Amino acid sequence: MEVWIHQFSFAGKTARAARQIEDWGFDGMLLADSQDLNADIWVELALAAEATETLKLGPGVTNLVTRHPTVTASAITTLQVESGARATLGLGRGDSAVSKIGLGPQPVAEFEAGLKQLQNLLSGETVTLENGTEAAIEWLAGEHSPKVPVMVAATGPKVITVAARQADAIDFTVGAELSRLHWAIAHAREAAGDRDVSLGAFLDIGVSDDPARARDLIRGSTAILARFGAESSSTEGLSEQTREGIEKLDSQYEEAGHGKSESAAALGLSDEFIDRFGVCGTPEQVTPKLKELAGLGLDRIVMVPGSLDADPEAVLESNRLFAEKVIPALKGRP
16 A cells, blocks of 8 residues: 655745655655645646655646646646656645635536546547647657556545546545545445546544644644535435534635634534544554555555644654654554
């Protein structure tokens, strides 16, 4: 099983962070694409590629609302070539990147159509755009790097179904409740049929010798992933406590507090909710829960390590503990 980490990109810091993440033994790093909240991902991903040798890299996730499919196809293919085939394209319907400019998530049908276009463009094909124009990434014809795999971040059954039909991989954003993740995996496998689709999960993970400190580290980031559940048409697999917590969170959520632990919505999350939805505590507490989740059939987990406004030193220490004590246990290393 691969272990990835999700990061916010900060100008002047991302390359150094990527080197540390590679040294720690993570398999990949994803950068959030939210132009109002962090630095441009394509600049930062290029710098990260130059600073590392084995680390897989990509947006986690970008969208087809603020970035046209042809723009994204050209950008990720450039990263694939410059990184020596280490690129992965994380894609979603749009969260803060679209809401910060007064737009909403892309409708599912439009998302599927754009995903199809993107896959064709990445395969070197010509596509017909909505306005009738034929488009292709023409310079791709001279390249021989492997096609960039496309991963879709998915919460509800409709997007999971689309991802299972069209994407190379699905990374679930349903939280760490065992029964909910089990439902998501089963739904994806049924929708995929004979297609071979890799499965992963974004998980809010905080590690500290002080469990309360670990919980507070992921309070804001837990609010982000948990709110996605309010947009899902299915609550299958959610405990009553988690479902009620998501409903309360949704009623209190304010875009200005997105990803921040001091927001009203994040502060309103109970300790029990964070413990259920996220994965937090000491290394000895975190490891068995992650092993149990991995046992459902995940090919990778993506660690979401801290809130947007979390103390950077505390996040760094959490990541270090995770890398030194949890990753070896997950990978079966001494």
